[in-house]
Amino acid sequence: MTITIRQILPTFAGEATGIDLTQPLDAGAVAAIEAGMDRHAVLVFPNQPLTDDQQRAFTRNFGTLEQAPGGHVAKAHERRLPLDMQDASNLDKEQKVFARDDRRRMFNLGNRLWHSDSSYRAVPARYSLLSGRIVVDQGGHTEFADMRAAYDALDDATKAEIEDLVCEHSLMFSRGVLGFEIADAERAMFRPVRQRLVRAHPVTGRKSLFLSAHAGTIVGWPVPEARAFLRDLTEHATQPEFVYSHKWRQHDLVIWDNRQTMHRVTRFDETRPRDMRRTTVAGDAMTVAQAA
Numbered sequence: 001m002t003i004t005i006r007q008i009l010p011t012f013a014g015e016a017t018g019i020d021l022t023q024p025l026d027a028g029a030v031a032a033i034e035a036g037m038d039r040h041a042v043l044v045f046p047n048q049p050l051t052d053d054q055q056r057a058f059t060r061n062f063g064t065l066e067q068a069p070g071g072h073v074a075k076a077h078e079r080r081l082p083l084d085m086q087d088a089s090n091l092d093k094e095q096k097v098f099a100r101d102d103r104r105r106m107f108n109l110g111n112r113l114w115h116s117d118s119s120y121r122a123v124p125a126r127y128s129l130l131s132g133r134i135v136v137d138q139g140g141h142t143e144f145a146d147m148r149a150a151y152d153a154l155d156d157a158t159k160a161e162i163e164d165l166v167c168e169h170s171l172m173f174s175r176g177v178l179g180f181e182i183a184d185a186e187r188a189m190f191r192p193v194r195q196r197l198v199r200a201h202p203v204t205g206r207k208s209l210f211l212s213a214h215a216g217t218i219v220g221w222p223v224p225e226a227r228a229f230l231r232d233l234t235e236h237a238t239q240p241e242f243v244y245s246h247k248w249r250q251h252d253l254v255i256w257d258n259r260q261t262m263h264r265v266t267r268f269d270e271t272r273p274r275d276m277r278r279t280t281v282a283g284d285a286m287t288v289a290q291a292a
């Protein structure tokens with residue numbers, strides 16, 4: 001197998017062909033994908049009809065599968081998928097679409113906000129891998145923003161100001177923006193974690209903005225000032241020149257590097273089933289020490 005990567009946008013995102021992800025990969029193929037990820041930050045693999053186990057096996061080439069506990073208000077017995085697979089669908093266990101006012105659906109609406117997966121965990125995620133099992137033909141795109149290009153485009157004074165800033169991230173912040181009510185019993189699960197605002201890629205050394213809708217405070221700053229600034233930075237980072245919008249075809253597998261990008265899903269007709277399954281490669285380190 002010879003993997004070919006075609007660059008999609010001038011600065012990031014690539015389409016990878018010439019490889020069958022349902023089969024075990026040799027070390028050379030894995031290295032080629034990692035090199036492609038380091039460079040493009042988002043890779044689209046068209047026509048990869050993966051089973052859940054094949055998706056897990058492919059994901060393990062890049063590290064440990066992140067487990068889902070703490071990431072959702074859905075109860076364990078309500079889950080459609082096991083804990084090592086994140087359910088990005090609009091379906092319940094009976095494969096029926098959620099009612100409009102279903103609390104799980106309302107929680108999932110947070111994915112419409114720009115974010116980096118698991119930035120609310122002390123060790124945030126490395127890659128996310130999303131498989132389009134049932135896609136919709138109107139909307140439901142996944143949009144990606146290149147946080148390296150966004151960092152590069154900042155002026156020098158802003159770069160100096162943010163270099164050592166630390167933010168607190170929590171699902172409470174991203175859901176709070178939408179007016180989602182967190183129950184008292186859920187608050188401990190959503191305890192904020194600290195993340196650097198600027199991080200450097202471990203292989204390329206490129207700096208990027210580590211923004212996310214989960215970021216709600218900057219340590220040492222008044223909260224309204226922090227939120228206004230984070231909003232300014234997010235608006236800057238998600239301008240059209242930094243964004244790739246992916247229109248899904250069935251059996252696309254898309255990988256993104258959460259350390260270098262943000263993403264969001266666009267609105268779609270939620271009376272129609274959309275079955276998207278995500279595996280996540282756990283990160284290997286905190287970006288900054290946590291508060292005692």
Ligand SMILES: [Fe+2]
Pocket residue numbers: 111115116117263
């Ligand atoms: Fe996400």
